[in-house]
Amino acid sequence: MEKPAVAGGKPVRENKIYYGHQCIDEDDIKAVCDVLRSDAVTCGPKVKELEEKLAGYVGAKYAVSMANGTAALHCACIAAGIGVGDEVITTPLTFAASANCVLYVGAKPVFADVNPETYNIDPDSIIAHITEKTKAVIAVDYTGQCVENERIREICDKYHLVFIEDAAHAIGSAYKGKKVGSLADMTCFSFHPVKTITCGEGGAVTTNNEEYYKKLVLAHSHGITHDEDLMEDAPHEGPWVYEQISLGYNYRLTDFQCALLLSQLNKLEEFKAKRKAIVDKYNEAFKDLPGIIVQKEIPESDTCRHLYIIRLDLNKLKCTRKEFFDAMSAENIQCQVHYVPTYFFPYYKHLGYKEGLCPNAEEIYKGILSIPLYPTLSEKDTDDVISAVKKITEYYLNF
Numbered sequence: 001m002e003k004p005a006v007a008g009g010k011p012v013r014e015n016k017i018y019y020g021h022q023c024i025d026e027d028d029i030k031a032v033c034d035v036l037r038s039d040a041v042t043c044g045p046k047v048k049e050l051e052e053k054l055a056g057y058v059g060a061k062y063a064v065s066m067a068n069g070t071a072a073l074h075c076a077c078i079a080a081g082i083g084v085g086d087e088v089i090t091t092p093l094t095f096a097a098s099a100n101c102v103l104y105v106g107a108k109p110v111f112a113d114v115n116p117e118t119y120n121i122d123p124d125s126i127i128a129h130i131t132e133k134t135k136a137v138i139a140v141d142y143t144g145q146c147v148e149n150e151r152i153r154e155i156c157d158k159y160h161l162v163f164i165e166d167a168a169h170a171i172g173s174a175y176k177g178k179k180v181g182s183l184a185d186m187t188c189f190s191f192h193p194v195k196t197i198t199c200g201e202g203g204a205v206t207t208n209n210e211e212y213y214k215k216l217v218l219a220h221s222h223g224i225t226h227d228e229d230l231m232e233d234a235p236h237e238g239p240w241v242y243e244q245i246s247l248g249y250n251y252r253l254t255d256f257q258c259a260l261l262l263s264q265l266n267k268l269e270e271f272k273a274k275r276k277a278i279v280d281k282y283n284e285a286f287k288d289l290p291g292i293i294v295q296k297e298i299p300e301s302d303t304c305r306h307l308y309i310i311r312l313d314l315n316k317l318k319c320t321r322k323e324f325f326d327a328m329s330a331e332n333i334q335c336q337v338h339y340v341p342t343y344f345f346p347y348y349k350h351l352g353y354k355e356g357l358c359p360n361a362e363e364i365y366k367g368i369l370s371i372p373l374y375p376t377l378s379e380k381d382t383d384d385v386i387s388a389v390k391k392i393t394e395y396y397l398n399f
């Protein structure tokens, strides 16, 4: 048996690779520079161009660009009319922003458990947590795999809830042939550099609902409007007049970021194909590997995977996750954990949330590790990751 680097063997590779990396090339850079040389670096034509292209890509009527994915979630909560006294059901196996946005508007996040195999929010657990205060569901397409859109849609219709999809991981994914972004009442995207396409910091909300659209536009730009039809004090003295008609924020995206995103969107299908090829290779390598559990994918989801998670079977492996993580680092492969259940954080504990709320999510969390996945990961890099996982797994199975 080959020894892993932590046990004195030779590392599978010399230079370090990370779990994720952005893909920005020369034509992306040129697109940004062109805007920087133009008249409008913000509030210019690229914003509209991006919003139209994104809406067209996902098959939604409207898209509103946002400063980041968190702002997208915040504005979606505002547009949904969520406020003090309301409850919103979400998952704990996600980035903190999926629940923080509920707190921003004064409402209470309620955590539903996840499916033990797909790791996505369990529709039956959503139903179990509905009360007369429940106003919305924020379902997260964890790792990029679509949530059970059809069932969640049915539940939201039946109980009159707003269906918000946190698709920060899922641009490019589709459910039964329909792109994520066209399915929920509002879908929120993130364009942070670890996500599938990036513009530095950025986000967007897509929707088919005109009312939500109008509210999203106001919320992301100070609640200020230039639209005469929306103004209360018309007629006006002159064309310079605008009115603030609600409380909003400055969550706008700049033109040079929109230019970068437009350029990145052109490559999304190519990124998706590369991510899929790597995921297929990993699935094949790990599906029968004792000690490693592979995330199950539902056939309805055509997944553009953002993260590849291996789950350590800590009953079989004679090591801790930390030891496995350190062994991967010694092979020069830097993993990460996505995510600590949100209500484990001190801030949530101080709000009164307790461990034990979502047993499946907590159990999954104990063993998960994100391994490298990004379009420029080469065949050799992918093979190195597989060799390292196999080498370390065998070592700790027989420890």
Ligand SMILES: *Cc1c(COP(=O)(O)O)cnc(C)c1O
Binding pocket: 068, 069, 070, 071, 094, 095, 097, 098, 140, 166, 168, 169, 189, 190, 191, 192, 201, 202, 203
């Ligand atoms: C990244 C992420 C966000 C927040 O997006 P930002 O652009 O970083 O603000 C929200 N939800 C999930 C699931 C994420 O992964």
